[in-house]
Amino acid sequence: MDKIxxxxxxxxxxxxxxxxxxxxxxxxxxxLDKIKPIIYCPEDILLYYIQKFNLNLSINVITxxxxxxxxxxxxxxxxxxxxxxxxxxxxNEAGNIxxxxxKAASDDLFNSKTDVIVTAPINKDxxxxxxxxxxxxxxxxxxxxxxxxxxxxxxHNNFRVGLVTNHLPLNIVSKSISNDLIIKKLTLLxxxxxxxxxxxxxxxxxxxxxxxxxxxxxxxFEEKEIIIPAxxxxxxxxxxxxxPFPADGFFANNNHxxxxxxxxxxxxxxxxxFKVMSRxxxxxxxxxxxxxxxxxxxxxxxxxAGKGVANSTSFENxxxxxxxxxxxxxxxxxxxx
Numbered sequence: 313m314d315k316i317x318x319x320x321x322x323x324x325x326x327x328x329x330x331x332x333x334x335x336x337x338x339x340x341x342x343x344l345d346k347i348k349p350i351i352y353c354p355e356d357i358l359l360y361y362i363q364k365f366n367l368n369l370s371i372n373v374i375t376x377x378x379x380x381x382x383x384x385x386x387x388x389x390x391x392x393x394x395x396x397x398x399x400x401x402x403x404n405e406a407g408n409i410x411x412x413x414x415k416a417a418s419d420d421l422f423n424s425k426t427d428v429i430v431t432a433p434i435n436k437d438x439x440x441x442x443x444x445x446x447x448x449x450x451x452x453x454x455x456x457x458x459x460x461x462x463x464x465x466x467x468h469n470n471f472r473v474g475l476v477t478n479h480l481p482l483n484i485v486s487k488s489i490s491n492d493l494i495i496k497k498l499t500l501l502x503x504x505x506x507x508x509x510x511x512x513x514x515x516x517x518x519x520x521x522x523x524x525x526x527x528x529x530x531x532x533f534e535e536k537e538i539i540i541p542a543x544x545x546x547x548x549x550x551x552x553x554x555x556p557f558p559a560d561g562f563f564a565n566n567n568h569x570x571x572x573x574x575x576x577x578x579x580x581x582x583x584x585x586f587k588v589m590s591r592x593x594x595x596x597x598x599x600x601x602x603x604x605x606x607x608x609x610x611x612x613x614x615x616x617a618g619k620g621v622a623n624s625t626s627f628e629n630x631x632x633x634x635x636x637x638x639x640x641x642x643x644x645x646x647x648x649x
Contacts, residue, residue: 315642316348317427317635318377320420323353323390323413324432325439327398327406328612329622331361334432336624338385339367343628347635350377350426351385352413354392358385365620377425390416399618407438415443418456421603428604428634432627433612436479447479450598453605461493463500463599465573466583466609467633468590472509472573473582474501474599485578489521489534494542494575495549501573502551504599507644508637514572517562518543518555521577525556563589583609592623595630597637604637606630 324330334351335358338344351358355373362369362385370384380386390412395405414431421429431449446452454462464475476497477488498516505514519525520539522532529536539556546553557567559576563585568574576582586594587609594609608626616622 315639316346316382317638318348318350318380318425319631319634320377320417320426320429321349321351321631322417322429322431323351323357323410325406325410325435325612326354326357326392326395327401327403327617328433328435328614329617330432330612331357332365332618332620332622333608333624333627334358335361335365335367335369335385336622337628337631339365339369340628343631344383347631348380348382349385350374350380350388350417350420352388352390352417354395354409355387355389357392357395357397358387360397364618377420388416388420400614402435402438402614404438407435407440410434410439411441411444414439414449414452418453421605422456428606428638430627430630430634431605431607433608433610435612449605449607450478450596453598453601453603457601457603459601461496461500462601463497463504465501465504465597465599466586466590466594467597468586468594468609468629470572471568471586471589471594472505473568473586474573474575475579475582476575476577478579480578482578486521486532486534489538489577491538491542491545494518494539495545497575498542498546498551498553499549500600501575505573508597508599508640509572510640510644511572513552515570516551516553517557517568517571517574518553519559519562519574519576519581520556523558523560525558559585593625593629595626595633597633604634604641606634606637 372384505511521534526535598605
């Protein structure tokens with residue numbers, strides 16, 4: 313039988329929709345019954361949102377995940393130094409709270425005090441400090457794992473889109489794509505689908521970089537000189553890969569349903585079609601790491617923060633996926649003993 317998984321939950325930017333989607337998600341019995349949540353958050357913020365939405369939730373204030381119990385919101389109180397909640401406002405103080413929550417939750421995860429971590433959305437600007445000099449959560453957790461590469465993998469049911477490059481300006485994407493990087497990401501995607509999603513010999517699709525996948529060199533050289541040679545190398549390494557596919561026609565014709573995983577070249581090439589098709593229900597999984605971190609597939613939502621209209625489905629799916637991947641890894645480990 314699968315165990316009740318202890319889930320460290322970060323607050324994200326407290327002036328965004330993070331607190332709202334956290335309490336909404338955990339107010340669902342179908343979620344709370346399956347996990348032991350540990351939320352890293354100032355107590356007054358959590359209380360404010362529970363009372364605002366009149367939710368029947370109990371808080372258990374603890375100092376260590378060892379003290380967590382089932383069917384309540386276990387809270388590790390992150391002191392806010394008289395922080396004033398201002399939904400929708402971007403402030404340095406909110407960024408400080410977001411980092412405190414992330415740091416405390418991450419420390420407990422890496423010290424094996426929790427099983428997995430689910431992160432609410434941060435503002436990538438106001439969270440920056442001497443200890444967080446990253447473009448986002450993906451790079452932060454990859455660095456903490458002392459690895460050079462991970463895989464940003466967006467997941468909604470059987471629709472999975474990974475990225476060769478993550479949070480890069482478009483004017484340096486082409487310079488950053490290399491034969492070696494593509495092969496590393498393809499290898500990671502194959503391994504992750506096998507280990508975390510129990511798919512044997514997954515069928516992968518690789519998108520081109522340029523319009524029409526370069527039209528045989530007429531619109532860019534990357535396909536002929538970098539991407540196609542990477543595909544040939546991967547095939548020789550028994551990676552079941554097809555491509556490069558022009559991105560527009562690939563998604564417009566629903567070709568993605570024929571593959572277990574799709575690898576896009578850059579952020580918006582993969583995430584725009586993914587978010588349109590998953591309808592705000594997708595999950596961002598930082599794949600290829602020894603730890604398990606998921607998040608909703610959206611941002612801070614300042615424009616709707618505090619209004620009670622935020623959709624918590626993506627966050628709920630992130631919690632369930634983290635739990636499922638943990639149990640998948642645990643069961644695979646036990647089978648291989």
